[in-house]
Amino acid sequence: MDLAVRFAVMLGSRILVPAASFYETEVAPKVLKQFLESDVADLFRFVGSGSSLAEFSFEKIEQYRPGSPQHTIYSASPEQLVGWQQRTRSATKDIAAGWRERIASEATLLDFRRARPQAMTDGEFERAWLDVPERLGQEAFIVPHVLERLPVDPRNISTQNRLHRIVNREYFASYAKDFGAAVFQNMSVLGGDVVPSGRRHDDIDFGSLVKVCRASGILKRIRGCHVQELESLCFEQTFQEAFAMSQTGGYVQGSNDRSPSPMRVDLAILTALPKEREAVEAVFGTGHPFRVDGDPHIYKMIDFEIQGTVKKVVVAVLSEMGNVRAGVTGTDLLRSFSPSMVLMVGIAGGCPNPSHFSEHVRLGDVVVARSVLEYDHVKRLSDGTVEFRDSPQRLSYTIAQIVAALRSERTGFDTGWIASRDLALRHFNIDPENLPPDILYGADGIQLQHPSDTRRVLSPSIVHWGRIGAxxxxxxxxxxxxxxxxxxxVMAVEMESAGIRDAAWSRSCEVGVIRGIVDYCDAHKDDNWHIIAAVSAAAVARLLFETLAKADS
Structure with a gap:
């Protein structure tokens, strides 16, 4: 919860704290103490019924029994640490209304029906639940009070947790609607439920923000800095980019934003390096510079003809390598052009496997990603072991179908891409019949022999369908x-595909990753295969796009 408050300080103009939550729980004062005693305290407001904390406390005393912790707290005239803001709605009434609506849902009662006493009919059981608001009378609508009025075992932890989810949802909704307040969504502490909001278009995807800040390296600083540094930290470029990437699509629903519709293109290609963008243009055709209002990037727009129909292909290149930069640029690309498919095209290091020829990756080969593993998203344990926290995510189903149609038992993959590659290589004055040597060394530095592979008879370079590490x-x-x-x-390793994967996923866009193998991720790395690998990846991207376009025509 401390991290959520830190994000709120960085992003919010006001932070509203329900007074009941602060005074009736142990967690809230512990989490908020350092903020309320610092220079950022003026961002916070306690909110509750009544024109002051004293009036609020007087009302609360009536809702709790003498001797209860809450009754004792409010009777002692608690200290008001920050400003006060009166609310107009009643949390108790809002929770009661939400309770009746939820309990009237058959699905909700089914969750609890296993706890029904055998002597009670379904109708009696349902009536007992629906009558809870009336039976509470003036008492606070909290789970301990509710459990006393239900025909269930109050000691059952599962029942308690499910009741907390129902009550908390309506409780938060009451405050959010009262003040038109935005909320954090996608918080695991709340079970991942969508929280009712008073300003949906300003809600923040907490889980995504944490993930992107972690990847960019700024999360550790946010967690560790003094709270007074948070307001300036939010203006740093790294955080600005992380926030922009994490909030693509998000929870914006029913927004009144009438920004211009994005330009439609048939394919978007993202490259990490200028040489990779050159390779794409050598294969697809030279593009012309193109800009979009409100978008800082300069793109290349290519008119690519397939069977007499001109397709619009937009190409972007990153200003720097890395997953975060790929996510930020990819987000802008997807927002400006709204393509149905985006491809990350470029080079990668290969993971050779000379002991298994069918999985052996060589220089000049191409790997089309079946899935992407963010391999440095890890947890390091005290015993020195490392747990990978990112689960390999499959990419585009459409690309999977295209690959299935192009795979070949004899050659591994349709060789139609070779002609495009060879033509583009000549554009760079590279003879496709006289490529540099492909020398493989083991981890011990000893030179190894490549295994024989009949798939390489027609062409020494082949296409693989497998996992890429980022x-x-x-x-x-x-x-x-x-x-x-x-x-x-993992068959290939690079630095960008996790970023574009997440950006595309957040906007429900088909995403593919196509990588030409440039080295073996060892000390023998050089640039001899750079253009060859980049052109090879672009040629395979062209084959996939042409195959899809022809199937759709």
Whole structure:
């Protein structure tokens, strides 16, 4: 909860604290103490019924029995630490209304029906639940009071937790609606439920924000800095970019924003390096510079003809490598053009497997991602072991279908991409019949032989369908490379695909990752295969796009 408050200080103009939550729980005062005793305290307001805390306390005393912790707290005239704001709605009435609506739902009662006493009919059981608001009278609508009036075992933890979810949902909704307040969504502490909001278009996806801030490296600073530094930290570019990436699509529903509709394109391609963008243009055709109002990037727009129909292909290049930059640029790309599919196209390090020829990756090969693993999203344990926190996520179902149609038992994959590659290589004065040597070394530095593979008879370079690993560090460690290969079935390693994966997922856009193998992630890395690998990836991207376009025509 401390992190949520820190984000609120960085992003909010006012932070509303229900007085009942602060004075009736142990957690709230512990979490908020450092904020309320600092220079950021003026952001906070206690809210409750009554024109002051004294009036609020007087009303609360009537809702709790003498001797209860709450009655004792309010009888002692609690200290008001920050400003006060009176509310107009009644949380008790709002919870009661929400309770009746939820209990009237058959699905809700089914969750509790297993706890029904055998001597009680379903009708009697339902009536007991619906009567709770009336039977509470003037008492506070809190779970301990509710349990006393229900025919269930009050000691059952599962029942308690489910009741807390019902009551808390209506409680938060009452305050949010009263003040037109935005809320954090996607918080695991609340079970991941969508929280009712008073300003849906300003809600913040907490889970996504945490993930992107962690990937960008700024999360540790946010957690560890003094609370007075938070307001300035929010203006740093790293946080601004992380926030922009994390809030794509999000929980905006029913917004009155009437911003211009994005330009429609048939395909968006994202590259990490200028050479990769050049490779795409060599394969698809030269594009012209293109800008969109409100978007800081300069794109290349290509008119690409397929069977007499011109398709619009927009190409973007990152200003820097890395997952965060890919996510930010990808977010802007998707917002400006709203493509039905986006492809990350470029180079990657390969994870060779000479002991298994069918999984062996060589220089100049291309890996089309079946899934992406963010391999540096980890938990480091006290015993030195590392747990991967990112689960490999499958990418585009459409691309999976195209790959299935193009795979071949004899050649591994349709060789139609080779002609496009060879033509583009000549554009760079590279002879496709005289490529650089492909020398493989083991983790011990000893040169290894490539296994024989009949799929390479027609062309020494082939296309693989497998997992790609994405991290924020350039990998030149063959031991770790082999660990990723053996433990996680990773075939290629790069630095951007997790970012574009998350950006595309948040906007419900089909996403694919296509990587040409440029080195083996070891000390023998050089640039001899750079253009070759980039052009090869672009050529496979063209084949996939052409296949899809022809199938749709």
């Amino acid at each position: 991290g924020d560090s350039l990998l030149k460690d063959p031991v770790f490379r082999d660990q990723l290969r053996d433990e996680h079935s």
